[in-house]
Amino acid sequence: MREITTKRIMEMKGKEKITMVTAYDYPSGLIADKAGIDIIFVGDSLGMVVYGDENTLNVTMDQMVYHTRAVAKAVKRGLVLADMPFMSYETSVEEGIKNAARLVQAGADAVKIEGGYDHKKLVKKLVRSGIPVMGHTGLTPQRYLRLGGYHITGETEEEIEEIIRDAKALEKAGAFAVVLEFVLSDVAKLVTEEVKIPTIGIGSGPYCDGQVLVWHDLLGFYEHTPPFVKKYADLRNIIQLALENYKEEVKDGKFPSGQYYWEFLDKDDFEKKKKRAMERLSQEESED
Ligand SMILES: Nc1nc(=O)c2c([nH]1)NC[C@@H]1CN(c3ccc(C(=O)N[C@@H](CCC(=O)O)C(=O)O)cc3)CN21
Ligand SMILES: CC(C)C(=O)C(=O)O
Ligand SMILES: [Mg+2]
Structure with a gap:
């Protein structure tokens, strides 16, 4: 209840x-x-x-x-x-x-x-x-x-x-x-x-x-609301600004920056694993 x-x-x-x-x-x-x-x-x-x-x-x-x-x-x-x-x-x-x-x-x-x-x-x-x-x-x-x-x-x-x-x-x-x-x-x-x-x-x-x-x-999602509405926030504008910002950062290569992705710390380890994975792939391809 x-x-x-x-x-x-x-x-x-x-x-x-x-x-x-x-x-x-x-x-x-x-x-x-x-x-x-x-x-x-x-x-x-x-x-x-x-x-x-x-x-x-x-x-x-x-x-x-x-x-x-x-x-x-x-x-x-x-x-x-x-x-x-x-x-x-x-x-x-x-x-x-x-x-x-x-x-x-x-x-x-x-x-x-x-x-x-x-x-x-x-x-x-x-x-x-x-x-x-x-x-x-x-x-x-x-x-x-x-x-x-x-x-x-x-x-x-x-x-x-x-x-x-x-x-x-x-x-x-x-x-x-x-x-x-x-x-x-x-x-x-x-x-x-x-x-x-x-x-x-x-x-x-x-x-x-x-x-x-x-x-x-x-919350202000529209321009055209009934005449009795008081807009307590302008969320449409806030959301649009956020999306424009996101778009610009992707276009400019600013997003994702370092804190938002992960990489191999040991590059030799990656090279070894990559080599073996690639070898297995070409093996499978020749078998198909
Ligand atoms: N987003 C939304 N908010 C609402 O409050 C609402 C809805 N939708 N949908 C269902 C009804 C319809 N409502 C509405 C919608 C428009 C007006 C309006 O614009 N009235 C104008 C024109 C009226 C006329 O043609 O005489 C006016 O100036 O009063 C009023 C109430 C209230 N309700
Ligand atoms: C406008 C309110 C009272 C309503 O019935 C609705 O939002 O559907
Ligand atoms: Mg209703």
């Missing part, structure tokens, strides 16, 4: 801000855990930031299982959360349960689904089966085609109603928290006040109970 449980996350509401970051492999899981992040999240943003797709719709259960396993091996303290990918829970409650179980068996402590009200039956069944669930409302990227892109949410009264309805349905069904993605901050504040479960914001302002960002965005 890891130190951070869904129970601990729920108790943090109103007391301590919840921190969450995505991770997709062993080294990122290790670093996020060592940094003391509360929730280490294998998001389906995987499809975009790791696999280079323009949306998250091509991510498969097999990919989520594979990446969850790598992250789970690294994380000792934080809560490991895994996204349910597109069409892994929409077809039926049974399908959703089966797929959530695969993520748990790969090492996830909880799963996240997009939506709330539409999936209350699934959430209830998962929680009863022992699988903690996080919901997700506001901008739901798995509805990319219907939404026609990634836009801010909560501007109309219908949208405000839908976001609150989702959050309340999730709370009632037993979800332990809800992500509010790209929601106007006034609306995110209202939702945070209206439900007892923690709200975790991304692009939704400071009134949420916690914050989540995508690994590649906050």
Whole structure:
């Protein structure tokens, strides 16, 4: 059992801000855990930031299982959360349960689904089966085609109603928290006040109970990140400089220098062994 449980996350509401970051492999899981992040999240943003797709719709259960396993091996303290990918829970409650179980068996402590009200039956069944669930409302990227892109949410009264309805349905069904993605901050504040479960914001302002960002965005791997991202490091530039340096040193014959390779100390010994090896080779060649 890891130190951070869904129970601990729920108790943090109103007391301590919840921190969450995505991770997709062993080294990122290790670093996020060592940094003391509360929730280490294998998001389906995987499809975009790791696999280079323009949306998250091509991510498969097999990919989520594979990446969850790598992250789970690294994380000792934080809560490991895994996204349910597109069409892994929409077809039926049974399908959703089966797929959530695969993520748990790969090492996830909880799963996240997009939506709330539409999936209350699934959430209830998962929680009863022992699988903690996080919901997700506001901008739901798995509805990319219907939404026609990634836009801010909560501007109309219908949208405000839908976001609150989702959050309340999730709370009632037993979800332990809800992500509010790209929601106007006034609306995110209202939702945070209206439900007892923690709200975790991304692009939704400071009134949420916690914050989540995508690994590649906050570490500066891209030029084009969503407008709500603060870049805490410029790793793309650091990595590019390191690679250019490596390239130059190889081209100039500076790498590898003495400390990075090994040679015979006794050159006579080498000459003897070389002679015998070469003789054996020409013997074999004449036999072929
Ligand atoms: N790397 C990454 N970071 C994310 O935060 C993230 C993903 N990928 N993929 C899934 C969703 C999609 N997200 C996004 C992506 C782009 C915008 C964005 O650029 N919005 C622009 C244009 C919106 C419009 O066309 O109206 C904006 O200025 O708001 C917002 C949220 C957030 N999520
Ligand atoms: C943007 C976050 C909340 C997400 O769902 C993901 O990274 O997949
Ligand atoms: Mg996601």
